[in-house]
Amino acid sequence: MARYAAFGAGRMGRGIAIAFAYAGHAIALIDSRQREPAAAARLRDEAFTEIRQSLDSLARLGAMDAGTIDAIAARVQWVDAAGAPAALAAADMIFEGVPETLDAKREALAEIGRLCRADAVVTSTTSSILVTQLAPLVAHPERFLNLHWLNPAYLIPVVELSVHPGTGHVAVERTRAAMTAIGKIPVVCGVAPGYIVPRLQALVMNEAARMIEDGVASAEEIDRATRYGLGLRFAAIGVVEFIDFGGADILHHASREMAGSIDAARYAAPAVIGRMMDEGRLGLKSGEGFYDYRGRDTVAYRRDVMARTFAQVRNAGLWQPPGGDSAQGAPSATRRGYVSVPHGQMHYAACGDNDGTTPPVLLLHQTPRSWREYAAVLPLLGVHRRTIALDTAGFGESDPVAEAGIEAWAAAAIDALDALGIARAHVVGHHTGGVIAVELAARAPGRVASLVLSSTPYIDAAFRRARAEQPPIDAVEASGDGRHLAALWQKRQPFYPADRPELLQAFVADALKASGDVEAGHRAVASYRMEERLGTVRAPVLLLHASDDPFAAPHLAEWRGLLPEAKVATIAGGVPLPDQCPREFAAAVLAFLDALP
Numbered sequence: 225m226a227r228y229a230a231f232g233a234g235r236m237g238r239g240i241a242i243a244f245a246y247a248g249h250a251i252a253l254i255d256s257r258q259r260e261p262a263a264a265a266r267l268r269d270e271a272f273t274e275i276r277q278s279l280d281s282l283a284r285l286g287a288m289d290a291g292t293i294d295a296i297a298a299r300v301q302w303v304d305a306a307g308a309p310a311a312l313a314a315a316d317m318i319f320e321g322v323p324e325t326l327d328a329k330r331e332a333l334a335e336i337g338r339l340c341r342a343d344a345v346v347t348s349t350t351s352s353i354l355v356t357q358l359a360p361l362v363a364h365p366e367r368f369l370n371l372h373w374l375n376p377a378y379l380i381p382v383v384e385l386s387v388h389p390g391t392g393h394v395a396v397e398r399t400r401a402a403m404t405a406i407g408k409i410p411v412v413c414g415v416a417p418g419y420i421v422p423r424l425q426a427l428v429m430n431e432a433a434r435m436i437e438d439g440v441a442s443a444e445e446i447d448r449a450t451r452y453g454l455g456l457r458f459a460a461i462g463v464v465e466f467i468d469f470g471g472a473d474i475l476h477h478a479s480r481e482m483a484g485s486i487d488a489a490r491y492a493a494p495a496v497i498g499r500m501m502d503e504g505r506l507g508l509k510s511g512e513g514f515y516d517y518r519g520r521d522t523v524a525y526r527r528d529v530m531a532r533t534f535a536q537v538r539n540a541g542l543w544q545p546p547g548g549d550s551a552q553g554a555p556s557a558t559r560r561g562y563v564s565v566p567h568g569q570m571h572y573a574a575c576g577d578n579d580g581t582t583p584p585v586l587l588l589h590q591t592p593r594s595w596r597e598y599a600a601v602l603p604l605l606g607v608h609r610r611t612i613a614l615d616t617a618g619f620g621e622s623d624p625v626a627e628a629g630i631e632a633w634a635a636a637a638i639d640a641l642d643a644l645g646i647a648r649a650h651v652v653g654h655h656t657g658g659v660i661a662v663e664l665a666a667r668a669p670g671r672v673a674s675l676v677l678s679s680t681p682y683i684d685a686a687f688r689r690a691r692a693e694q695p696p697i698d699a700v701e702a703s704g705d706g707r708h709l710a711a712l713w714q715k716r717q718p719f720y721p722a723d724r725p726e727l728l729q730a731f732v733a734d735a736l737k738a739s740g741d742v743e744a745g746h747r748a749v750a751s752y753r754m755e756e757r758l759g760t761v762r763a764p765v766l767l768l769h770a771s772d773d774p775f776a777a778p779h780l781a782e783w784r785g786l787l788p789e790a791k792v793a794t795i796a797g798g799v800p801l802p803d804q805c806p807r808e809f810a811a812a813v814l815a816f817l818d819a820l821p
Contacts, residue, residue, distance in 0.1 A: 226250040226301055228357040229311050231336055232321035233271050236349050239377030240319050242278055245299035246288075246378060247406035252311040254303045254575035256335060259620040268302050275300060277453040278378065281782055285647055286792035290781035304782040317402055319371065321349040329353060330361050337363035347371035347396045350771075351422065355388045356415050366392040368540055371399060372419045376745040414652045424463065431490075444723045456540060460532040464514050467579035468507030472500040515806045529626075542807050558602055563643035568623030569642040571595070571689040575606025583673040585813070586649040588637065588657030589802075591745020592698065592738035594620025596730060597654065601813075603628060608814055609650075614640055616660065619738050621744075628744045630656075634663035635790075641671065651763075652676040655803055656745045659683065659752055666757040674820060675761065676813055678768040679776035679801055682783055691750040697811065698735060712742070719774065719799040758786060765790040766816040768809070772798040791816055 228244050230237035233255040242253040271704050275297055275718065283290035300346060309587040312318065318340055322332040329348065336346055346368050347660040348358050349686040355370040362368045369387045374380035383403050387396060396412065404408040425742060432446050441449070458466070467475055479493035484589040500506065500513065507513030517525070562569045573595045578584065585605055589597040595613035607610040618624030625632045641649060650673045653661030656681025665672040681687065700711040712732055735742045767783050767790050770776065783790065798806040 226252040226314065226575065227316045228252070229254055229303075229315035229318045230321055231256065231312070231318055231332060232323075233267060234321060234323070235274075236321040236373065236377060237319070238274055238278075239351070240321065241300045242275055242296075243406055243408070245275075245296045246279075246282075248299070248554070249406065250299045252301045252303045252315065254308050254311055254564060255303050255415045256308045256332070256532075258305050260534040264304055266773050267501050268304075269301070272297065272300070274407065276378070279733075280781075284769070284777055285771060286767070286780065286784075286794045289784060291785065294407075294650075295351055308335075309339045312336060312344075313341060315340060315344055317345045317347070317398070318449060319347050319349055324350060324352055326353060326357070329358055333358065333361045337361075343367070345369075345398050349373055349397065351419075352417075354417065355386045355391075357389045358578070359390060365390045367395040369399065370419075372422075374421060380456065381407065382416045383408045383410050384421065385412045386415065386419055387412060387650045388415055390749065410458045423647065423746075429818055433626060451777055452540070452542065456536045456542075457533065460536045461529055464592070468513035468515055468517075471506045472497055472513055473506050476501050491690055498648055502612070503778065530712035538811070540808065558599070558606075562621075563640055565636060565639035567617065567639075568635065569635060570610050570617065570623070570643070571621035572644070573599075573602060574610065574641065575602040576608070576610040578610045582609055583650055584612060584646055585817075586637070586646075586651045587611065588615040588620070588651065588653040589613070590655030590657055591748075592619055592705060592735040593731065594734045594737065596734060598804050601802050601810050603608065604806060604810035605813060609817070612646075612649075616657070618741075619737070620734065621737075628741070629748045630659055630663050631667075633660050633748070634771055637664055638668055647671065648673050650674045650676070652813060653680060654679065655680065655799075656749055659749050659754065662761060663752070663757060664761045665763050669760065669762050672763045674764045674766070674817065675807070676766045676768055676816065677783070678809070679770045679773045679799070680767075680779070680783075681776050682748065682779045682786065683749060683752050685755070688750055691746075696743050699744045709736075716799075721798065721804065722805065730803065731800065746785050764820060768801075768812055769794045770797045770799070770801040772796065773801065775799065791819075 228249060229252040231254045232242045233253050237253055241251050241253045253271065255264070261268070276293060279288070279293045279296055280290065282288050283293060296435040301311075316337055320329070320332050320336060322328045329350065333346070333348070340346065342364060344367065344577040346362055346364070348370050349372065350358070350370055351372055353814055358370070359368055365388070365814060369385055369391045370388065372384040375381055385396065385399055390479060400410045416423070418426065432450070435441055436443055437444060461469060476493050479491050505512045506508055506526070508517050511518045512631055519597050558573050558575050560571070560573045561647060562571050587595070587598045587601070589595060594615050598613040602611055602613055614637060615622035616633050618628055625636055628770070649669055651661045653659070653676070655678070656704070657666065658677040661679070663675065665675055698712065698715060700708040700715065700762055702708050713728060716731055721730070738744065765787050767780065767787070769780050770794060771794055780792070784792065793813060793816070795805050795808045802809050
């Protein structure tokens with residue numbers, strides 16, 4: 225029997241079950257209600273469907289191998305009312321997760337108390353009922369505490385332990401140890417509504433809603449500010465640590481100004497800040513605040529805070545190299561040109577200089593785009609390596625080949641490399657560009673130092689059959705009044721972020737240049753026999769995965785199975801990944817290239 229039991233088979237119980245199963249532990253997921261057999265079977269199937277879907281989402285994000293889903297899900301043991309007594313009697317630790325009413329909690333805790341061992345630790349996952357209200361309902365309150373998980377329970381690291389005066393030290397330490405063992409970060413708080421995280425986030429969320437209501441900023445601007453300002457900052461430095469770092473006097477004066485101009489009740493500083501001001505305990509600058517800095521190397525500490533903050537900014541792909549004419553390492557301007565190839569001329573854009581020691585980077589765009597898909601990525605890569613963004617033959621400003629196709633486009637790209645004097649390159653391809661990159665690596669393996677396949681579909685017989693049954697993706701019939709332009713926009717609009725219309729505008733502009741055939745790239749992809757070519761690819765591979773790309777995201781599991789040695793990087797973005805998330809895109813490519821031997 226499992227050492228752990230989740231009592232309640234709803235959303236929280238399932239999330240906790242995934243957390244333990246993922247970490248390698250068996251766990252009983254208990255539905256203790258008496259149900260008709262058909263209803264019980266439906267609930268069981270619903271629970272395991274959700275568990276598998278959650279694991280599949282993790283696999284698609286590159287967090288795990290899709291081949292392990294069955295083994296992980298099998299660690300979750302479904303237990304109905306008949307099996308509940310045995311499961312509870314076997315458990316060392318029980319997580320009550322029934323609906324948020326006192327009556328439901330009373331009934332559940334009474335049943336758990338009757339059936340569990342006397343030495344078992346019992347926890348409630350309640351988000352709203354105080355631990356002191358629940359402790360009298362359990363048989364052994366010294367082994368009881370509230371354990372608040374943040375949704376999704378299997379994903380968010382922090383869990384909050386709320387203890388009552390009678391909670392024993394052993395129960396707290398056993399809970400800490402169990403949480404740490406599955407990769408969680410336990411934090412302890414006393415008897416307080418809202419624990420720590422919900423109490424802080426409620427203030428922030430309510431204030432954000434008020435700011436929208438007051439016309440201070442739009443929802444999109446507030447979310448951008450919190451993701452890349454507030455969120456990055458407090459991922460690097462804790463809230464209380466930040467008070468000390470800036471100084472209690474800064475908080476005191478800022479609170480006084482906002483209390484006077486916005487709302488005294490919302491912004492007045494608490495009494496503890498006033499006492500710290502009176503006592504001169506201002507934080508780092510005075511040697512004491514909420515923390516004691518006396519005897520500490522403050523220079524080293526400040527550098528540590530900067531290092532933590534810089535790591536968050538860099539990991540988000542938001543750090544840029546220095547600017548200005550005198551800045552060392554500043555990227556060169558984008559240069560554009562043409563090269564002559566057997567079928568005509570190929571257009572390219574380039575950044576960075578050839579250092580003579582490292583292969584340059586070749587960027588291949590999706591169709592019907594052009595090099596401009598990489599316009600923001602080019603300078604970010606160019607500061608580190610010579611980088612060339614090539615217009616595929618027949619797209620952008622490059623002349624078309626006689627018969628469009630993946631093989632012909634890859635051959636034309638090799639011709640362009642020859643004309644540029646490039647013997648070997650790291651090849652990065654997005655969507656169709658990734659398919660061309662595979663063919664290029666198969667056709668000329670000695671020319672490809674590495675492959676970055678960004679949101680690239682895996683094309684086999686099943687893909688070709690499925691694609692043959694689908695309507696054209698971008699094709700629209702030209703009309704004299706220009707309605708086809710709106711039709712093209714509307715076809716692609718669902719796949720582009722609503723707050724970034726300039727991305728879709730760039731797509732439409734490129735599509736109109738596509739040698740009169742906007743659908744050529746999709747037809748070429750749908751007829752390519754990748755399964756016959758992939759086996760000849762020998763270059764190291766990075767699978768760059770856009771989490772919100774409905775066309776390519778489902779192929780990640782296939783790629784991981786086909787290329788088990790490939791690296792995987794996930795970016796929260798969609799179809800237009802390079803121009804939607806250029807910093808994150810460039811950071812992922814550079815991290816992969818820098819790690820190559």
